[in-house]
Amino acid sequence: MKLFAVFGNPINHSKSPILHNFVFYKLGIDARYIRYLLESSDNFRDLFFSLGLNGANITLPYKESLVKYCDEIRGIAKNIGAINTIVREDSNLIGYNTDGIGFYKNIENENIKNALILGAGGSARVIAFVLRQHNINVNIANRNSKNLDFFHNNGFKVCLNNEIVYNESFDIIINATSSSINDSLPIPRNNLENLFSKTNIAFDLMYGRECRFLELAKIENLKRNNLKTQNIKIIDGSKMLLYQAISASSLFLNIEENIIAKPMKEMYSIINL
Numbered sequence: 001m002k003l004f005a006v007f008g009n010p011i012n013h014s015k016s017p018i019l020h021n022f023v024f025y026k027l028g029i030d031a032r033y034i035r036y037l038l039e040s041s042d043n044f045r046d047l048f049f050s051l052g053l054n055g056a057n058i059t060l061p062y063k064e065s066l067v068k069y070c071d072e073i074r075g076i077a078k079n080i081g082a083i084n085t086i087v088r089e090d091s092n093l094i095g096y097n098t099d100g101i102g103f104y105k106n107i108e109n110e111n112i113k114n115a116l117i118l119g120a121g122g123s124a125r126v127i128a129f130v131l132r133q134h135n136i137n138v139n140i141a142n143r144n145s146k147n148l149d150f151f152h153n154n155g156f157k158v159c160l161n162n163e164i165v166y167n168e169s170f171d172i173i174i175n176a177t178s179s180s181i182n183d184s185l186p187i188p189r190n191n192l193e194n195l196f197s198k199t200n201i202a203f204d205l206m207y208g209r210e211c212r213f214l215e216l217a218k219i220e221n222l223k224r225n226n227l228k229t230q231n232i233k234i235i236d237g238s239k240m241l242l243y244q245a246i247s248a249s250s251l252f253l254n255i256e257e258n259i260i261a262k263p264m265k266e267m268y269s270i271i272n273l
């Protein structure tokens with residue numbers, strides 16, 4: 001039997017085991033996927049092998065600190081120095097990051113030329129690179145300059161939140177901050193209203209509950225309904241989670257994503273992330 005795990009702290013909330021185990025069940029694969037509360041990243045490699053794992057997902061707060069235990073990093077994870085998936089190939093651990101694919105799948109059919117990312121943490125990094133891979137012009141704004149250095153050094157346009165140019169319009173505004181966890185807005189309300197008045201898509205990475213960022217986008221849509229103009233498309237982070245899991249499962253099992261997608265989407269619709 002193959003064994004997989006998701007490592008993080010906290011980890012009890014993770015829906016990954018439900019999604020992955022359902023795929024194994026539906027595809028008749030002899031495998032199990034478990035949650036593992038990781039207290040520290042020390043000796044992770046020994047732990048991985050002593051558990052007899054074939055692969056793993058990595059979530060907060062270890063996406064960066066576990067990179068050093070991999071023998072090779074592939075794809076976009078190399079650009080950003082953060083992984084969310086590890087696959088064992090013989091005695092080697094290969095690190096990947098499928099969050100970017102997970103994000104992009106939500107918008108692949110949209111016509112987006114320029115994007116504004118609010119926040120400069122780990123998820124902003126992966127989103128910035130995946131958007132650039134698709135020739136989308138990326139702007140990043142954050143509340144402090146320290147975390148903007150990475151983006152600046154990689155050739156992205158950056159500014160502090162209070163330097164956002166409000167007469168510019170962005171096709172998509174992405175909230176990649178943790179503000180929604182704290183039930184707050186990433187930038188002052190009137191500034192966000194200004195941005196929303198000129199955008200087509202509002203995307204918040206948060207999932208599982210209402211957030212103030214997307215509530216404000218819905219208010220903008222009420223105004224647009226009255227004016228009979230096109231609504232903002234509103235997207236939360238639930239499908240990003242789904243698609244990163246489809247991509248990770250495809251790497252774990254070496255099976256095409258479209259075969260994984262069918263059962264995983266079936267379970268996703270049942271658990272209503």
Ligand code: NDP
Pocket residue numbers: 099102119120121122123124142143144147176177178179180181182184185186187205206207237238240241242244
């Ligand atoms: P990080 O901690 O790496 O980065 C958080 C960023 O948000 C930092 O730039 C931080 O600013 C900024 N920030 C935090 N609080 C506020 C606030 N109140 N106002 C303005 N800016 C703020 O987090 P991640 O990038 O890993 O995750 C960000 C969010 O995305 C989380 O809510 C996470 O749950 C979600 N997420 C969702 C995924 C999905 O699959 N749907 C996948 C990954 C993440 P500073 O630089 O000043 O500290």
